[in-house]
Amino acid sequence: MSFDNIYYVGVDDKRIDLFEGQYKVPEGMTYNSYVIIDEKCAVLDGVDADFTEEWLKKVGDVLKDRSPDYLVVHHMEPDHSAGIKEFTLRYPYTTIVSSSKAFMMMNNFFGSDFVKKHLVVTEGDVLNLGAHRLTFINAPMIHWPEVIMSYEEKTKTLFTADAFGRFGASDAKSPWKDEARRYYIGIVGKYGKMVSNLLKKAAALDISRICPLHGPILDSDLNFYLDLYQKWATYTPEERGVTIAYASVYGNTAKAAKLLKERLSELGCQAVKIFDLSRCDKAEAIASAFMTDSLVVASSTYNGDVFPPMHEFLRGLTERGFKGRKVGIIENGSWAPAVKKTVLEMLKDSEQIRYCENEVKILSAMSDQNREEIEALARELS
Ligand code: FEO
Numbered sequence: 001m002s003f004d005n006i007y008y009v010g011v012d013d014k015r016i017d018l019f020e021g022q023y024k025v026p027e028g029m030t031y032n033s034y035v036i037i038d039e040k041c042a043v044l045d046g047v048d049a050d051f052t053e054e055w056l057k058k059v060g061d062v063l064k065d066r067s068p069d070y071l072v073v074h075h076m077e078p079d080h081s082a083g084i085k086e087f088t089l090r091y092p093y094t095t096i097v098s099s100s101k102a103f104m105m106m107n108n109f110f111g112s113d114f115v116k117k118h119l120v121v122t123e124g125d126v127l128n129l130g131a132h133r134l135t136f137i138n139a140p141m142i143h144w145p146e147v148i149m150s151y152e153e154k155t156k157t158l159f160t161a162d163a164f165g166r167f168g169a170s171d172a173k174s175p176w177k178d179e180a181r182r183y184y185i186g187i188v189g190k191y192g193k194m195v196s197n198l199l200k201k202a203a204a205l206d207i208s209r210i211c212p213l214h215g216p217i218l219d220s221d222l223n224f225y226l227d228l229y230q231k232w233a234t235y236t237p238e239e240r241g242v243t244i245a246y247a248s249v250y251g252n253t254a255k256a257a258k259l260l261k262e263r264l265s266e267l268g269c270q271a272v273k274i275f276d277l278s279r280c281d282k283a284e285a286i287a288s289a290f291m292t293d294s295l296v297v298a299s300s301t302y303n304g305d306v307f308p309p310m311h312e313f314l315r316g317l318t319e320r321g322f323k324g325r326k327v328g329i330i331e332n333g334s335w336a337p338a339v340k341k342t343v344l345e346m347l348k349d350s351e352q353i354r355y356c357e358n359e360v361k362i363l364s365a366m367s368d369q370n371r372e373e374i375e376a377l378a379r380e381l382s
Contacts, residue, residue, distance in 0.1 A: 001217070003209070004155045005037045005132070008217070009058035011051040012169040019079075019167060023186050024281050027179070028169030031055075031079055032213045034159070035062045036152070039130030040069040042097075043087075044150075044159055045080045045213055052083030056090060067091055070119075070127065072134065073098035074161040075147050076105040080213050085110045095119050097127060099138070101146035121148065139163070139198050141191040149198070156208035162187065163198065164225055165214030172215075177228065180215065182287040184232050189290065189320035195233035199226065235323050237293035241271025242381050245285050246298035246330075247278060247310035252365045253332045256374060257298040259366070260330070263378035277309035286316045294326040294381050297343055298360075301333030306342045314346045322347070328356035328377050334364045356380050 001008040010032035019025045031047035033055060041063060047055040059068070071094050073081055084106065088094070095117040098106070103118060121127065127134040127150075134150040141147070143162045150159045166172075166180035188195060210218040210225065218225050231238055242264055246257035257274060264272045271292060275285035289295045299310040306314070327347065331339030340359065347353055358376040366374075 006152070006155060006157065007035045007037065007062045009033045009035050009043075009055060009062060011047050011054050011058075012171075013048060013051065014169055015050070020187070023167065023182070023283050025167045027167065027172035027174060029079075029167060030170055030214055032211065032215075032217075033059070033080075034211060035059055035068070036129055036132050037062065037066075038132045040128075041066055042070040042072055042127070042129055042134070043068045043094075044072045045074055045161075046071075046083045046087065048079045049082035052086050055083060056086065068094045069129075070095050070097050072127070072150065073102055073106075074149060074159060075144060075213060076102045076109070077144055077162075078109070081106075081109070085114055088114055088116070092116055097121055099146045099148045102148075105146055134159075137198070137201055139194070141188070141194040142198060143188045143191075151205055151207075156206050157211055158202065158205065158207050158209070159211045161213050163195070163212060164210050164218060164229070165212040166216075168215065170216070176215070180228070181232070181291060182283050183214070184229075185287040185290050185320060186283045189232070192233045192235055192321055195229060199230055199233060202226065232290070235290070235321060237325070238291045239271050239293070241273070241292035242269060242294045242296060243285070243288040243292045244272065244274040244296045244298065245277055245289065245310070245313055246275070247300060247307035247313070248276070248298070248332075249300040249302065249307060252362065253298050253300050253330065256330050256332070256360060256362060256366055256370065257296070259371070260296060260298075260374050260378055263375060264382055267378055267382035269382045277313050282309075282313055282316060285313060286320065289317055289322065289325070290320070292325075294328070296328040296330065296356075296377070296381070297339075298330035299332065299339045299343075301331065301336065301338045304336065304338050306339050310339075311342075311346075314343065318346060318350060323351040323353065325352075326354045326356060326381070328358070328360075328381060330360040330362065330374075330377075332362040332364070337361060337363070
């Protein structure tokens, strides 16, 4: 894959089960890397450690008998930079180009003094390769503090590091939006402000193509991707709908959650997603809670708290800046229900949360009154 002397030299990882040791990736991952051939040649980023040899071979095949003048390191996380040391052994005269923080991290990862030639770049600096010119953009916390991005003006290409990436190898079948959302909310959801800053900078550029470090190159309908990022960065729901997340010990809370889903669907609510937090991919449940404008949490009481899978889910929301949603609560407790109290406490710093007027309080198993409460909650949310 290439365009205007910019070559893709990334790899597919189909062995990986958990990205960052925590996110399920049943369709694998890509680690993207690019080579620009010009008067000066530049390699942009690398790949995960298990694929260093494959990457170096691809780089060598593109370069043919030339040596790269530059290795641009946009992001120092090991899924992109684990092979830097091997790269420098093969190409000792290549200048490593990165941010000052990235060079500190390089020393921490690989020990000092292995980089013979280095160039520190920051916002607005330009790397002139000939016909191609890379202008650097600081992008801290998308996804680590050292991240830089770059804009290549001849091809109007924005190299965005982790931003605009997705889970899944190059032949992944699931929709980009779903796996990009789960990836975005999971890894950078907390840093919406920084992503908003980046989008402001991007708005000033004439962009024809986005080259992320994961997932496909985006070269058409860019407004679709930029609009989604705008929503995610500002914690704006993508659609009217309800995410129901339940954590049930003996199935009674699950029954209540499923009854609510059934009634919402019957009442015409189009987007209703339900998640059994004991068994589902929590990252998907968390991403769904950011996608819809309403969330219902249903939990058994456990040790005077919510059931642990619910605790983990709520923590996953708050640490990613969950806000601006309507929230309903279904609590269950056989002798001392503590779900409502715990949910309110855990979401107390979340901004603009509007709680549903209709509450459901189950004492062990659903009663007729609980069915009426669920009906009222469904009507309020539909
Ligand atoms: Fe794909 Fe933050 O590394």
